[in-house]
Amino acid sequence: MVKTLVYLGPEGTFSHQAALKSSETFNHDAPLLKPYPTIAHILLAVDRGEADFGVVPAENSIEGSVNITLDMLAHELNLYIRQEIVIDISHHLFSYASSLAEIRTVMSHPQALAQCRRFLEKELPHARLVETPSTAEAVRLIASGSTETAAIASWDSHTRYGVPCLIRDIGDYPHNQTRFLLVGKEPCSGNGTSKTSLVLTLAEDRPGSLYEILGEFAKMNINLSRIESRPAKSQLGKYIFFIDCEAGSHHPGLRQVLKGLPAKTALLKNLGSYTTLHPC
Secondary structure: OOOEEEEEOOOOOHHHHHHHHHHHHHOOOOOEEEEEOOHHHHHHHHHOOOOOEEEEEEEEOOOEEOHHHHHHHHHHOOOEEEEEEEEEOOOEEEEOOOOHHHOOEEEEOHHHHHHOHHHHHHHOOOOEEEEOOOHHHHHHHHOOOOOOEEEEEOHHHHHHHOOOEEEOOOOOOOOOEEEEEEEEOOOOOOOOOOEEEEEEEEOOOOOOHHHHHHHHHHHOOOOEEEEEEEEOOOOOOOEEEEEEEOOOOOOHHHHHHHHHHHHHEEEEEEEEEEEEEOOO
16 A cells, blocks of 8 residues: 655645655655645644655754744654655745846745845845745745745746746855654664654753753763753743754664663653655
């Protein structure tokens, strides 16, 4: 039976690019790709069994974490990360306008608008910014031919929807990347995993408690690639911690860490060990 992989649509989004890249690793069992309108819809579809896998954005090198992805994985659902896919991000301005002076409205996903903030402030200070569910949706919406609207999106959106590119590479920073996660209801199996993500809360709110937890990884010589705190959603001043470490499920040191952490945490949730796909 063909597996289903859902992503933030429509076709042409960076999420679609990540889904295509991930699907190439399914060998002879390439999944059926289906677009979904929001990140929440994607995660809920996988959790309910409506889809086998989902690709969601988790972190951008400029704007940081995608909070809804982290919060739903931590608080609401029991899903596992099976793969990390990193995509190079280049934003372009698409419009039927012949010049920037004609543009009165710029549409795109909030992350894309934020990643092009300096360009918009300098070149289009008169334009109204309108948020859309995805970058490709913004291009689709202006495809009717209005010369007063523009969209910020990927080059793939141009090839799919035919809207002319007015200016290429308008992002504020040249080395822009987004980290996507392939999630499913079952953990990744096999020896190829190289990273693990955990969510935890401190057993006691006292000096040195987080230091003791991090020390468990240091004892096993396991590098931590990311540590982030998010509100625990219980009361002000209470936080949960997201930790990514460079060790897969078969790493003997990680097994020792996972044995020792329950005594030092009030909550420990293993989001899974997974493989990584990075740009060449």
